[in-house]
Amino acid sequence: MGNKRGKFITFEGIDGAGKSSHIAGVADLLGKHGLRVVTTREPGGTPLGEKLRELLLNEPMHLETEAMLMFAARREHLAQVIEPALARGDWVLCDRFSDASYAYQGGGRGLDKQKLAALEQWVHGHLQADLTLLFDLPPAVAGERIAAQARKLDRFEQERADFHSRVRQAYLERAQSAPRRIQVINADQPQADIKKLVEESVITHCL
Numbered sequence: 001m002g003n004k005r006g007k008f009i010t011f012e013g014i015d016g017a018g019k020s021s022h023i024a025g026v027a028d029l030l031g032k033h034g035l036r037v038v039t040t041r042e043p044g045g046t047p048l049g050e051k052l053r054e055l056l057l058n059e060p061m062h063l064e065t066e067a068m069l070m071f072a073a074r075r076e077h078l079a080q081v082i083e084p085a086l087a088r089g090d091w092v093l094c095d096r097f098s099d100a101s102y103a104y105q106g107g108g109r110g111l112d113k114q115k116l117a118a119l120e121q122w123v124h125g126h127l128q129a130d131l132t133l134l135f136d137l138p139p140a141v142a143g144e145r146i147a148a149q150a151r152k153l154d155r156f157e158q159e160r161a162d163f164h165s166r167v168r169q170a171y172l173e174r175a176q177s178a179p180r181r182i183q184v185i186n187a188d189q190p191q192a193d194i195k196k197l198v199e200e201s202v203i204t205h206c207l
Contacts, residue, residue: 006036006086007206008127010097013135014168015157016142017187022133022198023093029199030091033207038085041095043070045077057154064115067105071119074098078124098124099132099174099182104156107170108163131205133198134175135187139164 009026011019027037043053052073056066074097085092098120105111139161146157175182183201187194 004089006089006091007130008082008086008092008094009202009206010094010099010129010132011135012096012099012103012132012171012182013187014103014137014139014142014164014171016144016146017135017137018145018191018194019133019135019187020095021191022135022195023095025195026093026198026202029202030093036088036090037093038081038090039093039095040077040081042077042097042100043073045073045082045094046080048076049073057156060155063105063109063111066109067101067111067116067119070101070105071098071123075123078127083127094129097129097132099134099171102174103167103170107173108156108159108167110166129181131202132178132182133201134171134182134184135194136168136172136184137187139168141188 011023013019023039027039030037042049043056044050052069055061056069056073061069082092082094098116101119102113102116106113106116142164146153172184175184183205185194185197185201
């Protein structure tokens with residue numbers, strides 16, 4: 001592939017929307033097209049990022065601390081994983097990116113969007129995803145899915161229903177502001193139908 005830059009695809013949605021299960025499917029699709037794929041996640045993706053993830057998901061903290069730690073982990077992630085992979089010509093599939101900060105810290109927690117925009121500009125003003133797949137689902141349905149998993153919940157998953165409603169709304173507003181980049185996928189339907197929509201989006205916008 002030479003030095004041709006790879007593509008960057010991000011997967012977003014409220015907790016329980018099922019986005020993570022579709023990343024492997026997209027990786028498989030791209031692999032069949034002879035592309036090299038790196039799959040990663042946020043917060044996390046690097047040894048430092050995974051340590052910050054543990055703190056972010058489990059330790060109570062001020063909302064501005066939360067936002068800055070998210071972007072600190074993101075800066076490390078970009079430097080160590082995302083940017084080198086794209087430069088090699090690999091495609092990067094990332095479970096959450098900055099849209100999640102606007103949704104969770106902005107919509108959910110109420111942090112001033114100008115502060116988030118400043119952090120975004122500082123950390124990756126030069127880079128946006130080529131495609132973002134937003135898995136949209138009513139919070140009540142997402143909550144049922146999470147409950148069915150019978151596992152320990154992180155502090156975001158433990159938030160009340162109105163928090164998750166604000167997160168969802170912030171995601172949808174973000175999608176309206178960037179309609180070419182963000183493709184909204186109705187995640188409240190059979191997995192096979194969602195998979196078809198996801199693959200069609202990737203083929204249409206990236207291949």
